[in-house]
């Protein structure tokens with residue numbers, strides 16, 4: 687596993703890059719992209735996960751079998767089964783071979799009413815059912831303008847980790863994604879990213895103690911092949927969560943190479 691490879695010898699997170707394909711691609715196109723990535727990504731040097739739409743998971747898992755490229759779900763329900771029409775349960779995903787699940791993406795929060803309380807329930811369910819949550823946090827533009835970024839992301843982390851019965855499994859990934867930077871071509875300056883990551887890191891220290899130092903904090907929001915190197919060099923950044931640019935094998939591979947170089 688990711689931690690098995692890095693935490694034993696060092697507490698520094700290993701670089702991690704995640705491609706969030708969102709509501710794009712057909713099953714055949716998703717499988718083709720996954721196959722192209724297996725050949726192009728520097729998987730010996732960094733960890734990478736790809737997050738296809740639910741109906742493409744089987745084809746993508748089959749395409750990456752035997753490679754270290756991991757598969758993530760973009761969302762899930764917090765209950766393990768039941769009468770929840772249209773929802774997908776964590777045990778179903780882990781039984782398929784899905785390793786990660788994105789939780790609390792700003793599109794889920796803003797377009798589908800996902801609250802901090804729901805994010806917390808999903809984080810707990812992911813852990814209980816063997817999925818590693820990729821917890822997304824980030825401020826809106828108005829909050830940034832009022833200087834509230836650190837306070838907002840710290841509160842989102844506290845809420846996401848507020849499960850009253852957390853199991854001791856540390857495997858967790860955080861993604862700092864300013865809402866105003868997602869899909870806009872705009873990005874924060876390095877000092878803003880480092881400040882936000884510092885606020886998140888302080889919360890992880892409180893919650894996990896020294897062991898939390900191995901939890902990667904990714905930056906997300908308009909990461910492209912052109913911007914990746916500068917964004918990934920910001921102190922405190924351990925990788926990237928990539929949306930639009932993850933749909934092109936060449937662009938995503940270039941981002942992964944930039945992450946490996948950091």
Ligand code: PGA
Nearest residue numbers: 868869907908928929930
């Ligand atoms: P973007 O999306 O890279 O297209 O800005 C990032 C995300 O939503 O995770």
